[in-house]
Amino acid sequence: MDRFEGFQEFVRARQQSLMRTAYLLTGDTHLAEDLLQTVLTRVASHWPKLTKGGNPEAYARKALVNQNISWRRRKRVELPGSELPEVGQSHDEATVRRLALLQALAQLTPKQRTVIVLRYYEDRTEHETAQLMGVSLGTVKSQTHYALSKLRALTPQEVDR
Amino acid sequence: MNTLRDDLHELAAHVPDVDLADLAIRGARRRSRVVRLSLAAAAAVVVGIAGGSVMLLQQEVRRVPPVVLTPPETKALPLPEKGVAPVQQAYRPSCAEGCKQDGWRIVTQNGEIYQLPAGPGPVTATADGRRIAYYSVQSRGIVVRDLASGRIWKSPLKQPKEDFADEYALRMSPNGLRFIVSGWGGRRQPKMLVDVEQGTVEELDKGWWPVSVADGDGPVVLAKPYDNTTQVWVRGHKPVTIPDFTYAFSALNPDGRTLVRVGQVLRRTAPMVRRDGTIVIFDALTGATQKRVAVSGLPENMLPDKLGGWLTADEITLIAVEQSSTSGASEVAYAVNVRTGKARELFPLHAEGKYAVPGVVG
Numbered sequence: 001m002d003r004f005e006g007f008q009e010f011v012r013a014r015q016q017s018l019m020r021t022a023y024l025l026t027g028d029t030h031l032a033e034d035l036l037q038t039v040l041t042r043v044a045s046h047w048p049k050l051t052k053g054g055n056p057e058a059y060a061r062k063a064l065v066n067q068n069i070s071w072r073r074r075k076r077v078e079l080p081g082s083e084l085p086e087v088g089q090s091h092d093e094a095t096v097r098r099l100a101l102l103q104a105l106a107q108l109t110p111k112q113r114t115v116i117v118l119r120y121y122e123d124r125t126e127h128e129t130a131q132l133m134g135v136s137l138g139t140v141k142s143q144t145h146y147a148l149s150k151l152r153a154l155t156p157q158e159v160d161r
Numbered sequence: 162m163n164t165l166r167d168d169l170h171e172l173a174a175h176v177p178d179v180d181l182a183d184l185a186i187r188g189a190r191r192r193s194r195v196v197r198l199s200l201a202a203a204a205a206v207v208v209g210i211a212g213g214s215v216m217l218l219q220q221e222v223r224r225v226p227p228v229v230l231t232p233p234e235t236k237a238l239p240l241p242e243k244g245v246a247p248v249q250q251a252y253r254p255s256c257a258e259g260c261k262q263d264g265w266r267i268v269t270q271n272g273e274i275y276q277l278p279a280g281p282g283p284v285t286a287t288a289d290g291r292r293i294a295y296y297s298v299q300s301r302g303i304v305v306r307d308l309a310s311g312r313i314w315k316s317p318l319k320q321p322k323e324d325f326a327d328e329y330a331l332r333m334s335p336n337g338l339r340f341i342v343s344g345w346g347g348r349r350q351p352k353m354l355v356d357v358e359q360g361t362v363e364e365l366d367k368g369w370w371p372v373s374v375a376d377g378d379g380p381v382v383l384a385k386p387y388d389n390t391t392q393v394w395v396r397g398h399k400p401v402t403i404p405d406f407t408y409a410f411s412a413l414n415p416d417g418r419t420l421v422r423v424g425q426v427l428r429r430t431a432p433m434v435r436r437d438g439t440i441v442i443f444d445a446l447t448g449a450t451q452k453r454v455a456v457s458g459l460p461e462n463m464l465p466d467k468l469g470g471w472l473t474a475d476e477i478t479l480i481a482v483e484q485s486s487t488s489g490a491s492e493v494a495y496a497v498n499v500r501t502g503k504a505r506e507l508f509p510l511h512a513e514g515k516y517a518v519p520g521v522v523g
Contacts, residue, residue, distance in 0.1 A: 004186050004189070007182065007185075007186060008182040008183075008186070011181060011185060012180075012182060015179055015181055019176050019179050020173035020174070020176050021173070023176045024173055029176060029177060032176065033179055033181070036179070037184055037185060037188070040181050040184075040185035040188075041184075041189050043185065044186050045189040047189070070345075094171075097164075098171055098172055101168050120169055121166070121173065123166075157164065158164050159165060
């Protein structure tokens with residue numbers, strides 16, 4: 001029996017969703033693809049075990065979060081950011097706001113960015129977020145508070161509306 | 162908060178489609194092939210030693226077909242028990258595309274390359290390169306080894322290999338007999354100060370990142386970065402705050418108070434920190450900046466990125482990184498005079514995978 005049986009179906013069903021989270025965590029499509037490929041390789045390596053009662057998606061999401069925090073601790077300085085378009089050109093207000101959000105996210109610490117993505121993109125509860133990140137509930141609360149304060153300072157229209 | 166939610170969804174919706182299933186399976190197959198090869202090579206070493214034959218090892222390794230797209234590899238011999246020259250750098254080849262020998266290697270100042278018996282986790286060396294430290298699965302702890310004499314000191318702190326499953330740091334004192342081992346992300350998150358000569362272990366305060374540790378009962382320096390500032394703490398004194406988010410420190414000068422950090426600026430047009438080509442000397446006991454010095458002698462496209470131990474009274478190790486690259490950038494080790502900023506090239510770093518340079522804080 002092929003030990004990767006079912007893996008391709010799993011990836012094809014879930015990779016786009018995982019890629020979107022990876023992009024929000026990294027802020028860069030190439031890094032997001034690298035991150036996801038690293039994580040999926042790990043999932044494939046453990047596939048036989050994961051299909052026997054494990055939860056491949058939960059494993060993949062947890063690995064995505066933790067691998068990214070680990071990478072970002074070292075890469076914070078080097079991560080590229082998107083340039084804001086010149087005001088008055090053909091970009092509407094929402095586009096400018098989203099680019100400002102991307103840049104503001106790049107200013108957050110790895111954990112702060114992760115809590116924002118998990119709480120406000122994936123709509124996870126504080127408890128789920130704590131489990132995925134392997135931290136305490138208190139850490140999730142405090143990191144969310146710091147992250148929102150920082151976003152409020154950098155891009156108030158995102159948080160105060 | 163709905164705007165934040167909506168905008169996150171809108172940003173994520175523009176991510177290009179990917180198809181990573183086959184790549185992931187190929188990667189997993191290569192990983193398992195590397196594991197099988199390591200086991201085969203280990204078995205061959207045992208047989209080779211018993212039979213007095215080195216040829217058997219070579220035959221066993223050749224039996225496995227070459228992995229497609231594998232970059233050319235350098236063969237590394239096992240680390241001899243003694244008589245090894247000081248280490249110039251250690252590196253762990255990236256095995257994303259498959260490789261024949263996994264694990265850490267050291268390059269000596271004579272240019273010899275040896276495979277380390279290290280398990281998972283960190284490898285580091287004293288600033289003079291004469292002693293190395295690594296995690297030994299067999300000893301369940303960090304082992305310090307004098308490369309010339311072959312003498313080994315085992316850490317009194319026993320650690321499961323899970324301590325090194327995520328992110329970790331290992332800082333050695335100049336003589337290597339004292340070190341800090343820290344871990345993040347795992348279940349235990351150790352923060353320990355170990356003295357292998359005295360056989361003592363001391364738990365350090367949580368939340369602090371290790372910068373450097375001196376020999377004997379000398380100063381231990383820790384740092385705690387916040388959003389835009391960093392606290393620096395020479396234990397035994399009050400922590401001071403410096404006006405930068407940074408991990409890029411040198412080791413503490415033997416004078417017990419001078420520390421150097423890599424200069425950086427926050428860009429006005431984008432909220433990103435950028436290295437600015439300078440180093441900043443400051444007093445770690447008061448936080449006062451003594452001098453900001455522009456580094457000279459680096460190629461135009463390279464900027465200082467990390468610092469390390471003191472090579473002389475005025476020189477520290479500096480790692481410069483190519484300015485334009487975000488990953489896989491070329492990196493070069495220099496010695497920089499902290500008073501004049503003049504840098505002299507030491508050696509280029511191994512391009513692939515992780516690396517460790519003696520004494521470098523990072």
